[in-house]
Structure formats: C-alpha cells, structure tokens
Amino acid sequence: MTDARPQVSVVVPARDAGGHLPDALGSLRRQGLDPRDLEVVVVDDGSTDDTQRVLEEASDRMPALRWVHHRTPRGVSAARNRGVREARGRWVTFLDPDDWYLPGHLAAMLDAARSTDADFLVCDQVQAYGGERRRVRAPEPRRYVRLDPRTGILPTSRSTMVNYVQVSSRFVSRRVVDAGLVAFDEDLPTAEDREWAWRLLLGTERYAVVDAPGYVYRRQVGGSLTDIGDVRQVGFLDAYGVVLDRLRGEAGLARYEPKVLRDVLAVLHHHVARRAVYPDDVWDVMSTRARRLLDRFEPADRAAQRTAIGPERARAIRRQGVTV
Structure with missing residues (x-):
C-alpha cells in the first residue's frame, strides 16, 4: 500500500x-x-x-x-x-x-x-x-x-x-x-x-x-515583541535557564555552559541599551531575575566572560543593577 x-x-x-x-x-x-x-x-x-x-x-x-x-x-x-x-x-x-x-x-x-x-x-x-x-x-x-x-x-x-x-x-x-x-x-x-x-x-x-x-x-511589524517594553522581555532568562538545566542534566555537556553565560550577557546588554523603554517595575524584575540566573554560574566562568565582553559593556550592565 x-x-x-x-x-x-x-x-x-x-x-x-x-x-x-x-x-x-x-x-x-x-x-x-x-x-x-x-x-x-x-x-x-x-x-x-x-x-x-x-x-x-x-x-x-x-x-x-x-x-x-x-x-x-x-x-x-x-x-x-x-x-x-x-x-x-x-x-x-x-x-x-x-x-x-x-x-x-x-x-x-x-x-x-x-x-x-x-x-x-x-x-x-x-x-x-x-x-x-x-x-x-x-x-x-x-x-x-x-x-x-x-x-x-x-x-x-x-x-x-x-x-x-x-x-x-x-x-x-x-x-x-x-x-x-x-x-x-x-x-x-x-x-x-x-x-x-x-x-x-x-x-x-x-x-x-x-x-x-x-x-x-x-521586520518592524507593529506590536512586535522586539519593540515592546513589558515583562515578556524577561523570557530570555527563563529560556536560558532551561538550557542550563539541560546541560547540567546530561553527562558531557558542561563545556557548553560558558556559551550560555556569554549569550545571556549579550542579550542582557541589548536590553540595558534599551533601558529607557522599560518601566522601573519591569526593569526591577529583569535585573532581579538576571542576577539569579548569573549566580548559577561558577565565579571563574563569570570572571572570564566579564573580561571577554570588555569593561565598557560590563560597566553598562552593572550600572543597571546587575553585577556580572
């Protein structure tokens, strides 16, 4: 058949x-x-x-x-x-x-x-x-x-x-x-x-x-998520948290954790550059959740990626309430 x-x-x-x-x-x-x-x-x-x-x-x-x-x-x-x-x-x-x-x-x-x-x-x-x-x-x-x-x-x-x-x-x-x-x-x-x-x-x-x-x-479609400044923008932290759980749940995947950390910092810096579009209460959620996720990484990995992104970006993130 x-x-x-x-x-x-x-x-x-x-x-x-x-x-x-x-x-x-x-x-x-x-x-x-x-x-x-x-x-x-x-x-x-x-x-x-x-x-x-x-x-x-x-x-x-x-x-x-x-x-x-x-x-x-x-x-x-x-x-x-x-x-x-x-x-x-x-x-x-x-x-x-x-x-x-x-x-x-x-x-x-x-x-x-x-x-x-x-x-x-x-x-x-x-x-x-x-x-x-x-x-x-x-x-x-x-x-x-x-x-x-x-x-x-x-x-x-x-x-x-x-x-x-x-x-x-x-x-x-x-x-x-x-x-x-x-x-x-x-x-x-x-x-x-x-x-x-x-x-x-x-x-x-x-x-x-x-x-x-x-x-x-x-691009530039009205109502697109890329243009809004509400709490939905925090979702990238949830997504990378799921990825991190996956890497820690399977043998042999730990080598990819620095990549997750680097990507979190890159997206976070993007949002820092758009800080003006976020109400203070939304940014409080963003920064609190970001600190919580970053705390899951080893201090040595955080120090390495802080150096990798450069002092200017690290300072920009820190000024908005998140220590890299």
Whole structure:
C-alpha cells in the first residue's frame, strides 16, 4: 500500500493575522512542489479579526490548505505544537503569518533534504524593512554537507548556529518530529526559539546548511515583541535557564555552559541599551531575575566572560543593577 502522506508540511501559527496572511499563503503557491507533496496547516490561535475569512477565501485556491482553531489564544508555542501534531508530512517546517517564502524555496529544501538525509536543514533568510531587503546568512560556511550538530554551538566568542534562532529557517525530518524534539516549550512566555535551537543541536545526529532561496522575515511589524517594553522581555532568562538545566542534566555537556553565560550577557546588554523603554517595575524584575540566573554560574566562568565582553559593556550592565 502506497504511503500517501505529503512530502512537506508547513505549520503557520496565526493570531489576528488577516492583514499579512494573504502574502504568506500566496507565497506557498509558488514553491515548485507538486500539490500532492505540500500540506499547509494553519492554527488560528483565537483570532478576533478577519483571519477566518482569509482562510476560507484561500482554500478555494489552495487544496493543500487546512486549518484548526483555538477558541481562546494559547500562545505561539501552543499554536506551533498543535500544527506539528496535525502535520502529516515527511518534513515539517514553519512560516510566521507576517513572513513569506521566496519562490522555489520549499522545492530546494526538499531536494537538499533528500540528498543529505540530515535530521534537519537550516537556510539563510532575507530581512524586509519596508521596501529594503537584507540577506542574512546562517553563520556556517559549509554548505550541503552533513555536520555534527554540536559543532554549531561553539566557539563561545562569536555568533554560531545556536544563535541563529529563526524558526522558519529550520526544515525538520519526520524522525525528529516523532522523537519529540520539535515541540516548543509552552511554559516559556517568550524566547522559546532560543531554547528550541539549543535542543535541536543537542538532540540530533546530523544537520546541514543549504543555499535555498530562503524566507523573508518582515521586520518592524507593529506590536512586535522586539519593540515592546513589558515583562515578556524577561523570557530570555527563563529560556536560558532551561538550557542550563539541560546541560547540567546530561553527562558531557558542561563545556557548553560558558556559551550560555556569554549569550545571556549579550542579550542582557541589548536590553540595558534599551533601558529607557522599560518601566522601573519591569526593569526591577529583569535585573532581579538576571542576577539569579548569573549566580548559577561558577565565579571563574563569570570572571572570564566579564573580561571577554570588555569593561565598557560590563560597566553598562552593572550600572543597571546587575553585577556580572
């Protein structure tokens, strides 16, 4: 009996996405795949706008499209997880509703997946600032070869694949989905993509980076988390706390702890530079939680990373109530 499952499932979490969703869905019609090889699963996460109408209109043109609803919003991680549970494809990937794929992207990813037999693939992205486009390459120069995922974590001193966290850049095999590695941590309020990137690199055996056309990441979207100054921004501390728990729960992973510490300091310095957008009560939470997380690291590691980030950044962080 022939297995009729599609080759590729695209999971789209959507909440009040009616304005941008037509662009995302429209791009999925230009992917160079046989319609039988594509499945699009949209999870409407409690939308109150015209998302439902957009989906109904799109279904007339997209036989691969189906959708499910959450009556009340559960968050992007729960929406993605629901989509993954619904997905039937041999390969699963993601697309946020305000982004889109360049033409032929999924066909290129599928070809690379077949040729490399990797557990997952990673592609480059294009960032869209209004009419301006900037290509951002994944920080791994070796392309179309199978790599040990853990080589994508170090060195501590520079941005690596574990820092390239965009969910839509991943193209994940069914065996990884079935192993439970693709599920997002629904307890994390934000920064779930950071923990997820670590989990894929730690939990799989082989991956590859490819020069597919890529996806377009729409920047400067109104209401984006990157622009807000509320307590949700503290979520990165929770995410790195989960990663640290993982490293300390398995033998042989302690060598990656300085990388976690360095990344925590880098993100914290980013927030220090934006201190003016945070009310004092929010910053009190940020600084208290940051001190608590930093206290989990060995003093020698903290001293080494304090030296590595330089005195100016260390002073900037300290002035805002966090001793590195």
